[in-house]
Amino acid sequence: MAVLTIIPLIIVLTLLFLKVDMIIAGLAGGVVAMIIGGVSLADANTQLLEAVPSMLSITVPIINSAVAMAVFKSGGYTAALTLAKRGTKGKVEYVSAFIVILLAAATYMSGIGGGSAMVIAPLAFAAVGAVPELIAAMSLAAAVSFTTSPASLESSIVSKLGEFPVAEYVAAMRPFWLFFLVLAIGLAFWGTKRRNLGFKEEENSEYDSFTNGQLFKMTIPAIFLLFAVIFGPLVNQLTGITIFTPMVYMIVTLALIFFCTKFNMNQSVEAMIDGSTYILTRLFQVGIFLAFINVIAQTGTFAVIAGVAKAAPSAIVVPVAVLTGILIGIPAGAYVGSVLTLVLPVAVSLGFSPLALGFVTIGVGLGSQMSFVNITMQALSSGFQTPILDIVKGNIKWISMASVILLIISLIFG
Numbered sequence: 488m489a490v491l492t493i494i495p496l497i498i499v500l501t502l503l504f505l506k507v508d509m510i511i512a513g514l515a516g517g518v519v520a521m522i523i524g525g526v527s528l529a530d531a532n533t534q535l536l537e538a539v540p541s542m543l544s545i546t547v548p549i550i551n552s553a554v555a556m557a558v559f560k561s562g563g564y565t566a567a568l569t570l571a572k573r574g575t576k577g578k579v580e581y582v583s584a585f586i587v588i589l590l591a592a593a594t595y596m597s598g599i600g601g602g603s604a605m606v607i608a609p610l611a612f613a614a615v616g617a618v619p620e621l622i623a624a625m626s627l628a629a630a631v632s633f634t635t636s637p638a639s640l641e642s643s644i645v646s647k648l649g650e651f652p653v654a655e656y657v658a659a660m661r662p663f664w665l666f667f668l669v670l671a672i673g674l675a676f677w678g679t680k681r682r683n684l685g686f687k688e689e690e691n692s693e694y695d696s697f698t699n700g701q702l703f704k705m706t707i708p709a710i711f712l713l714f715a716v717i718f719g720p721l722v723n724q725l726t727g728i729t730i731f732t733p734m735v736y737m738i739v740t741l742a743l744i745f746f747c748t749k750f751n752m753n754q755s756v757e758a759m760i761d762g763s764t765y766i767l768t769r770l771f772q773v774g775i776f777l778a779f780i781n782v783i784a785q786t787g788t789f790a791v792i793a794g795v796a797k798a799a800p801s802a803i804v805v806p807v808a809v810l811t812g813i814l815i816g817i818p819a820g821a822y823v824g825s826v827l828t829l830v831l832p833v834a835v836s837l838g839f840s841p842l843a844l845g846f847v848t849i850g851v852g853l854g855s856q857m858s859f860v861n862i863t864m865q866a867l868s869s870g871f872q873t874p875i876l877d878i879v880k881g882n883i884k885w886i887s888m889a890s891v892i893l894l895i896i897s898l899i900f901g
Contacts, residue, residue, distance in 0.1 A: 492786045495520035496829065499783070500815070509825040510772065513779030520779075524786030534781045539774035541647060548598055548653065549766055550733045551638030551716060554740050555597030556762020557755060558709045559606050561748040562694075564589055566705035568610050569694040579615055580680035586611045587624045587675045591668050592713050594632035598639030599765055601862030604629060608870020617871040619881035620678020624671040626882050627889050629863050630852035631667040633823075634845075635660040637716055640769050640824045641848055644777075648831045649844050654720065660845040661717075663896065667849075667889065674885060708743040712736060773824045780828045789832040805843045805901030806894045808834050809850040813890050816854020823861075826851050839901075846897040853893065856886050 495516040502512035521531060558564070567589060568582075575581040586607065593603040604625065615621060633639045637657045646653040694702065719731025737759075744755040799807055812830050816823065827848060834847050855861045859875055864882075868875040 489787075489791045491523050492520075492788045492791055494523065495783045495786070496788050496792075499780075499829065503822055503825065509776045509822045510779075513776040513825070517779030517782040520783040520786050520788070526782055526785050530785070531778070531782050534785075535775065535778040538778035538781060539771060542643065542770045542774035542777065543767070545643040545646070545653070545770065547733050548636075548638045548640070548643050549763060549770070550737055551596060551636075552598045552766040553759045553763035554712060554737050555593065555638065556599075556765070557744060557758035558712055558740065559593065559597070559603075560758040560762070561705070561708065561744045561750045561755070563706050563709040563744075563748065564593055564606060565610060565694055566697070566702040567709065568607075568614065569697070570699060570702045570706065572614055573699065580676050583611075583615055583618065583621045583624075583675040583679040584672045586615070586621065587628045587668075587672050590625050591628040591632045591671070592709070594629050595636045595664070596638060596709075596712055596716055597762075598633055598636040598642070600629035600633040601866050603632075604863045604866035604870065608867050612871045615679060617873045618675075618679050618682060620885070621675045622867055622871060622873075622878060623882045623885035624675035624678070625867060626856040626863065627674070627853075627886060628668055628671040630856045630886075631664050631671075631849055634848045634852035635664040638766075640766060640773060641827060641852070643770070644773065644824055644827045645831065645841075645844050645848055648828070648835055649839075649841060650835075651841055656841045656845060658720075659841045660849075663845070663849070667892075670889065670892070704747045707747045708740050711743055712740045715740075769824065773828065776825050777828050780832070784832060789836055792833045803898065804837060805839065805846060805897045808837075808839070808843075808847050809894055809897045809901075812847045812850035813854040813893075816851040817857050823851055823855050826855075843897070843901045846893060846901055849893060850890070850897075853886055853890050857882055 498519055499512045499516035502515060503509065517531065520526060521528075568586065571582050571585040590603050590607045593607065594600050597603060608625070611621065611625070634641045635657060636642055637653060642653050642656055645656055649656070715731045715736035719736065723729050723731055741752070741755045741759060744750050744758075745752045750758065808830070812826070815826050815830060830847060830851065831844060834844055839847070856864065857879055858864060859879060864875060864878055867873075868878050871878070
């Protein structure tokens with residue numbers, strides 16, 4: 488019976504590896520689990536009606552993501568990169584480093600790696616070109632940012648499955664996010680400098696005619712939002728006054744977009760509403776998928792796997808879980824959220840701390856950056872006008888190194 492309970496999970500993983508839509512994969516595994524475990528249609532329906540609103544109730548990440556996308560559309564990041572190009576005066580390696588910082592900041596605020604890469608990759612290609620180390624650094628920065636972001640689907644899933652606040656998870660993971668971000672910045676700087684590149688010639692853009700003052704003014708909404716998301720909780724704690732709340736920084740950021748960019752107030756609000764589409768759609772999708780995974784869980788699947796995992800020496804349980812996440816993330820990298828709903832229940836049943844769950848989550852994110860089907864990888868391929876096969880080959884070396892470092896960290900801190 489223990490062997491039978493694992494069959495639905497194997498079916499789901501196989502279908503995900505074959506690039507079948509996550510809901511279809513979940514449905515197939517769920518139906519088999521219902522047959523094996525005797526789960527009724529009424530029970531399955533209850534799981535669906537609970538899972539979907541549970542995911543859609545994660546309000547703060549939705550707000551953060553929507554506001555960040557409004558900042559995107561208003562041109563704040565393009566203005567920031569134009570300023571960086573002017574400020575470095577031909578030292579393209581510094582621009583490469585700034586591009587990684589920009590991508591990480593944008594992803595961390597919005598929680599969407601693919602969306603950030605779609606905007607920033609073409610700008611990076613126009614300024615620097617297709618430098619393999621820069622592309623790998625952007626992939627690394629995106630992975631660690633969307634897996635630890637206060638606005639991401641992934642953080643929301645970790646919070647729900649681990650039953651602790653998103654803010655607690657984000658705070659625990661922030662030092663490790665910064666650590667890997669520093670590594671990514673260093674990789675981009677070193678890789679570009681050793682190639683002795685200069686700025687690429689590009690067509691004139693509207694931003695070239697702006698003064699530095701005008702460009703800086705356009706970046707103010709992005710600077711404020713980044714400060715509010717990262718340092719807002721600390722300011723609230725130090726002052727004893729709840730100043731930075733989602734409602735406050737949503738309104739202030741929209742006002743700054745209106746005052747500092749060419750967007751009028753209607754356009755600013757419309758950009759925010761349009762920006763919410765991505766995360767709301769994904770939360771709904773994962774909610775349906777999670778319902779089927781919960782049906783599978785009713786048959787005892789994750790309890791069986793956890794029982795096997797407990798047999799491993801306690802010192803290496805976390806690194807083994809991280810390695811599993813990395814390996815599953817490679818073929819199923821298009822669905823990082825769905826992979827987490829498969830991997831994390833086992834980790835939760837083993838009593839993993841928020842920190843340990845975070846290491847597993849980052850592992851899945853790193854694996855996804857060596858995947859042909861990941862949206863961030865596809866965005867980088869399009870933005871840098873490079874075949875995705877070459878993107879994957881270029882990433883394998885550096886992302887694998889980062890994965891080894893993550894395994895060592897999980898062994899020490901997990």
